[in-house]
Amino acid sequence: MRTAAPGCPVCRHVNFCYLPPVPPKKKIAVIPGDGIGKEVIPQAVKVLEASGAALDLTYFDWGADRYLKDGTTVPADGFAMLGRDFDAILVGAFGDPRVSSNVHAKEILLGMRFKMDLYANVRPVRLLDPSLCPLKGIEPKDVDFVVFRENTEGVYTDAGGVFKQGTADEVAIQEDINTRKGVERIIRYAYEYCAHNKKVDGSPRSRVLMCDKSNAMTHAGSLWQRAFKTVGAEYPQIKSDHMYVDALCMQLVRDPRAFDVIVTNNMFGDIITDVAAALQGGLGMAASGNIHPAKTSMFEPVHGSAPPLAGKNIANPMGAMLTSAMMLAHLGFSDAAQKIEAAVLDAVRQKKTTQDVGGTLGTKEVTEWIAKKLGS
């Protein structure tokens, strides 16, 4: 029972409120970042607000402007604060031509993924309408798979170094870090997802495909192969498959129907999901989550800050909106998430879109249409 003194403003009872308890709002940290991130995130927030989900948003100015102003990339205790005080984080994108080293982007984005241990980069690949796919004869039911990219290891850890830099004898070493723990947990996360989730048409998910380059990268490849075999044996009802990354890229554009759940390392996942984004209508349509199932997770559109598009009201906000829907579903607001997805789908079908996906509207006008749809 909710107590209120001197009286509940809703039910007007003097001492107590007899309405059902109101669940606390979910606390969201919003970090728009740079370039088009600063444009698409406010649009995603309008849609979140129109969805009716109970959220309490706090904005952070982390990004190139802040870095250029006072040298801060991430304030002291920043990641601990995000993990402690928030239920989820909504991020735009980082990258600004004024910061040629990209140091702020690395420290904020990779810092969040690594230091908050957000080990599962989950990237759903779903075609909303045939008009968005560059392949002939492909229907929405043909493109409905999810890529699970290991998010805390691989070549992105920046392990390595240079020797005799700037000379003719220069050596550069970029290490590929793969731990048994890291590999096993992302593979298990992919199997768990496959076991408990359905495709958009309601049919069960049934196949996990591990993608590597174990024929050439034998040490890391052997670890991935052995971990895949061990974890796969725990899920006998799920078909386990394997492809080399080069063959997989070819198959993605030859016939995307072949895919259901893909699990792979950090770099291959990065590359595969840009190819896969093209199947959905481009980077402006692709959503992602950076997830640790027991910790505060972060959600961001797959695209970057696209500096040439920034400030022109032409960036597609749908990837950011679908990302917000992913975040809502993760937080337990599945009705609100489905409402946003349905409104975006409607906008695509009615061509209420930006130019990159065949429409004529601006970023803000697309949002107005979708927010109105959600309110109706």
Ligand SMILES: NC(=O)c1ccc[n+]([C@@H]2O[C@H](COP(=O)([O-])OP(=O)(O)OC[C@H]3O[C@@H](n4cnc5c(N)ncnc54)[C@H](O)[C@@H]3O)[C@@H](O)[C@H]2O)c1
């Ligand atoms: N997660 C991130 O923050 C992230 C991811 C990728 C790139 N980046 C950074 O972003 C900057 C630009 O990188 P890039 O050009 O390689 O990748 P990008 O994703 O920013 O843009 C590539 C191209 O995709 C298209 N595009 C992307 N998002 C779009 C949208 N919402 N609407 C319409 N078209 C869209 C545009 O044609 C754009 O030129 C770099 O600084 C890079 O490091 C950041």
